[in-house]
Amino acid sequence: MTTASASVFEFHPLVESICLNFTPHDLTCCVVVSSAWNTSFSPFLWRRIRLYNEYNYARFNSPLALAAVARLCSLVQIVETNNPRLLDLFDDSYSFLNLSTLRVSQFGLSAGAFVQLVSRCTNLQTLELLSYFDQQEPIVEQFLAILQSRPRLRKLVVLGGLIPTAMVRRLLLSCGNLEKIDIGLYPHLTELPLPTPKALLDEVQELTGSESPSFKVTDLKISCYMELGEPYCSFLQMCPNVTRFAMPVMNISSKKKEPYPSVLKSTMKKLRHLKLYTTASSMEITAGHIIACTNLESYIDPEYMPSSEPVTTALSRHCNTLTVIELRGFRLFWRPTEAVHTLLCTCPSLQRFSAKGTETYEHMEEVNSYWMTSLWISSNLKALEIDFGSRLVETEEPERGERELEYVPEFLVLQLGRMAKLEEISLRRVVAVGKGPVTDMRTMPTEHYETSRKQVSLMLTTLSTLPELRRVEFQGMQGAMDTERVDNAKQHWKHIKIVRYHEKFNDDHDEFYGH
Numbered sequence: 001m002t003t004a005s006a007s008v009f010e011f012h013p014l015v016e017s018i019c020l021n022f023t024p025h026d027l028t029c030c031v032v033v034s035s036a037w038n039t040s041f042s043p044f045l046w047r048r049i050r051l052y053n054e055y056n057y058a059r060f061n062s063p064l065a066l067a068a069v070a071r072l073c074s075l076v077q078i079v080e081t082n083n084p085r086l087l088d089l090f091d092d093s094y095s096f097l098n099l100s101t102l103r104v105s106q107f108g109l110s111a112g113a114f115v116q117l118v119s120r121c122t123n124l125q126t127l128e129l130l131s132y133f134d135q136q137e138p139i140v141e142q143f144l145a146i147l148q149s150r151p152r153l154r155k156l157v158v159l160g161g162l163i164p165t166a167m168v169r170r171l172l173l174s175c176g177n178l179e180k181i182d183i184g185l186y187p188h189l190t191e192l193p194l195p196t197p198k199a200l201l202d203e204v205q206e207l208t209g210s211e212s213p214s215f216k217v218t219d220l221k222i223s224c225y226m227e228l229g230e231p232y233c234s235f236l237q238m239c240p241n242v243t244r245f246a247m248p249v250m251n252i253s254s255k256k257k258e259p260y261p262s263v264l265k266s267t268m269k270k271l272r273h274l275k276l277y278t279t280a281s282s283m284e285i286t287a288g289h290i291i292a293c294t295n296l297e298s299y300i301d302p303e304y305m306p307s308s309e310p311v312t313t314a315l316s317r318h319c320n321t322l323t324v325i326e327l328r329g330f331r332l333f334w335r336p337t338e339a340v341h342t343l344l345c346t347c348p349s350l351q352r353f354s355a356k357g358t359e360t361y362e363h364m365e366e367v368n369s370y371w372m373t374s375l376w377i378s379s380n381l382k383a384l385e386i387d388f389g390s391r392l393v394e395t396e397e398p399e400r401g402e403r404e405l406e407y408v409p410e411f412l413v414l415q416l417g418r419m420a421k422l423e424e425i426s427l428r429r430v431v432a433v434g435k436g437p438v439t440d441m442r443t444m445p446t447e448h449y450e451t452s453r454k455q456v457s458l459m460l461t462t463l464s465t466l467p468e469l470r471r472v473e474f475q476g477m478q479g480a481m482d483t484e485r486v487d488n489a490k491q492h493w494k495h496i497k498i499v500r501y502h503e504k505f506n507d508d509h510d511e512f513y514g515h
Contacts, residue, residue: 184223246275298324
């Protein structure tokens with residue numbers, strides 16, 4: 001009996017593989033099973049140190065916890081905190097040799113401790129900062145030197161406020177070894193005195209060792225609403241390998257009256273993935289970016305508007321290479337257009353399409369009529385995310401004043417039935433402003449309530465026939481869902497999520513089903 005028990009529970013060689021998929025809660029449960037399990041699993045509780053409130057910091061700042069960290073710091077892989085005092089605790093006695101991810105919300109007066117911690121993390125791969133140094137000082141140059149001397153560092157995220165342009169420029173020029181950069185710093189565009197071209201060239205030479213450096217950046221995201229002027233425009237031209245580019249506003253600073261600066265065309269040529277926010281003032285710039293790309297594969301626009309026809313026309317140039325299109329409306333601006341419809345019909349390689357606005361629509365009939373055309377999207381689609389609306393339609397005898405409820409549009413169900421390669425789907429029944437569709441299940445007549453349940457069941461049956469479908473999300477249809485029918489559908493899908501609207505404010509409340 002003792003031998004059998006030992007053979008079952010002695011799994012030390014497998015502990016690391018087992019813990020890869022465990023949450024902190026799972027590990028805590030394992031630790032309290034027995035003393036043997038406590039010895040095996042407790043070290044893995046320290047893989048991730050995450051402190052975001054004062055209570056957890058007080059518990060962590062104890063002799064017992066700090067002694068454990070000092071003993072097991074070589075196992076720590078992730079540190080996350082918004083408390084700068086945590087940085088002061090980690091002195092030179094802590095050697096985080098395997099720390100790969102460091103996320104710091106603010107370091108304030110602990111800037112020196114932060115830089116020292118980064119200097120000791122020789123295997124750091126991801127560094128995320130939600131604040132930056134306020135002014136140029138020696139500690140900043142020390143931090144930039146560390147960035148340049150970390151060959152394994154691949155991702156840098158720096159968000160902050162208004163920063164002197166020189167500091168932003170020097171930070172960018174120190175990121176030559178990185179692959180992914182997300183910068184949200186606002187440079188002083190009116191900063192004086194302006195550096196001379198020779199001074200700028202000397203600075204580039206100082207920080208990169210070359211007058212015309214070629215950075216390794218492949219994924220560049222600029223997370224600040226501003227004009228794409230210095231220093232971002234110059235940095236973008238130094239990244240010939242960039243294939244992913246995202247920026248909220250594309251108003252490029254230029255004294256010349258050209259809609260799209262030719263100096264950027266060569267840089268944009270190699271782009272494969274774009275995420276741009278189309279505004280009325282930046283529409284031509286966005287279209288210029290798209291046209292400059294040679295083989296665009298994905299385009300995401302979180303603020304697409306019906307008037308963005310130049311953007312849609314530019315996208316049509318890449319109809320043979322586009323595999324992902326995501327168009328999301330801003331407030332009430334999103335409405336389908338004929339240009340988008342034509343684009344979808346001419347993209348044979350499209351695999352993911354998303355078109356969503358807000359919970360409220362003023363033009364529901366336009367939304368529904370948009371999806372009525374047969375074969376409106378490629379049958380090769382693997383992921384679909386769209387809105388639709390319920391409506392009351394006239395019967396064959398309109399003089400009697402009766403109307404039937406179309407809770408789930410029949411044409412939409414027919415479209416879904418032909419998407420044999422679909423793997424993920426998210427359908428949202430949206431709420432219209434003023435008139436229709438019916439939004440509150442409790443106010444429906446009995447016959448309408450039964451109709452809605454039948455139509456949703458038919459949609460579930462249709463989706464169950466799709467052989468590749470594994471992930472399903474429904475929003476705004478919770479009242480019409482047959483619980484038994486949903487339970488039967490679980491065997492077909494790995495994940496199903498049902499979201500309902502709040503009766504008054506249309507807020508989302510999540511209910512999860514699935515494996």
